[in-house]
Amino acid sequence: MEVKRIFRGVSAKLVSDFNVSSMYEHQGNKGSFREGALRDFLASDRMPSKFGLGTGEIVSSHGEVSKQSDLIIFDRLNGIPLLYSDTVQVFPVESVYGVIEVKSKLSKDELFKALENIKSVKSLADDGVVRYVKGPIAYTGKSPRPFGIIFAYGLANNSLESLADNLESWEASEEKKFWPNMVVVLDVGVILHTAGMAYCVTNEQILNSSSIIRLHYKEDTFFHFYSTLLSLSALTELLPVDLNKYFKPSQRIRGNVVKNHEGFTMPDSEEVFRLNSDFIQLLLEYSKSVEKISYRELLIRQFGQLPVGMEESQLESKLYLYDPDSLPGILAVSDAADRPSTDEHASALTLIPAHSIEINGDSYVIPYAYFKPDFFEAIPGRVSG
Incomplete structure (x- = not known):
């Protein structure tokens, strides 16, 4: 069995569901539908059980709050959602692996909005060493920065090349620690960072990246997105959540x-x-x-x-x-x-x-x-x- 064929079918189903959502006149319903289609796929035993899926805001113990995130991948086993309901969800940044910004058509304006959303999440992480206790032993470690992916169902009278140019112009005035980990346009391709011949996907790799590359995976784009999402989630090692820091921020x-x-x-x-x-x-x-x-x-x-x-x-x-x-x-x-x-x-x-x-x-x-x-x-x- 060729695994790529399976994901080509999944991609076709997502496109079909998105086309159905375009019949909704209310933008709120349309947005919920496109995010829900991707969430439903990932929630159907496509992610290991320790990864939960939510939507909402992320907070830090410094009193900072992110912009609204479309999809939040959080620690279901050891994380502690501060507020979790069908309509309002708030997560401490220590419980978050990463976020996905979901767009219908990825225009330049929508790209920049998604980039600012991801920056608002990544900026919550501490840059210094964090002290924490695990069992009877005290440790020090670097707080991981959540990853950020932009996922779009299609282009908006533009191209993957023009999006890469737009991304490059935005990144020219931003620190690398705020850059997105990947930009995905379904059935078109992905935009990644590179260092020489190596792809830079994790936050640590992006810090050493030197250029942007456009990969036209076409009908195999969703397969690449899904495998990269699993890798980023698995490679992000979260530290224990200390709610005492939120009591006296x-x-x-x-x-x-x-x-x-x-x-x-x-x-x-x-x-x-x-x-x-x-x-x-x-x-x-x-x-x-x-x-x-x-x-x-x-x-x-x-x-x-x-x-x-x-x-x-x-x-x-x-x-x-x-x-x-x-x-x-x-x-x-x-x-x-x-x-x-x-x-x-x-x-x-x-x-x-x-x-x-x-x-x-x-x-x-x-x-x-x-x-x-x-x-x-x-x-x-x-x-x-």
Whole structure:
């Protein structure tokens, strides 16, 4: 039996179903029909059971939300949909393998819309190293970026060549990490990235790609799409979902992931404040000129001794201490014992009290003595109490 013949029949059925959908006058019904036809095929035991199929939005623990995605391939076994109903579905990005944008006729405008949708999904992934726990062991790993495929039932008075030119013009101003993994036009062909003679399909391969290629597979296009979809899904290894990150979300500031930098209050104000981007940038610049210290060293510098009962792993964890003026610890101040811990003068002279924030997975400890009003901004819509 020739497997290609089977998929040629499937392709013909999809085209037939799409032609039937063109009889629907309401665009909403038409869109649901074309997406449903592809989803129904993939859902009919054509994908391994661990891959679920949905539609909707994808969110990150930084409070970001993607544009609406036509088809979302998510982790059915270990993933955690935040909201799942027949009409509204929301997935954490850690549960998503990739997305498929489904189009009727792939014009230049529709191509650009699909590309922006895919970019909105790919931009949710963290670029840095992520710490996570699996069983009794703690790991670090790079968060995978979801793949993105554009699937169209046909052209729109254009050609695969003109679409490739349009894609190339869009990619000229975009980072490679946001580029689509494949563009598919049913019964016409596909557009892929290449590096020399090798096809670049995965996100990692695309980062090393140098050109675009058009492959006119014609009636075998669907076979190539399906096999590539299975490969991309299988090769994407998701990390465990940590919903605690969504309970107290971080924020992306100038491309940096920042956490625990908000929740400050000021005298005579009901507003809630956070450290602003200028101060975050100041910390990052300062960290380039100093070495990390252990938590053990920080405690000794702050208090002159170690608290009882702390575990060795805690004491040896590394952090950045923001201390450009080399402030003394509390015991180094001659009259520290006579001062209450809330004394403003002590705060201005010593390493305590201090606040800890996280930037790109690294801990930064900032003594209150260095906080200035110019380093804070009010959080829109947040009030204390």
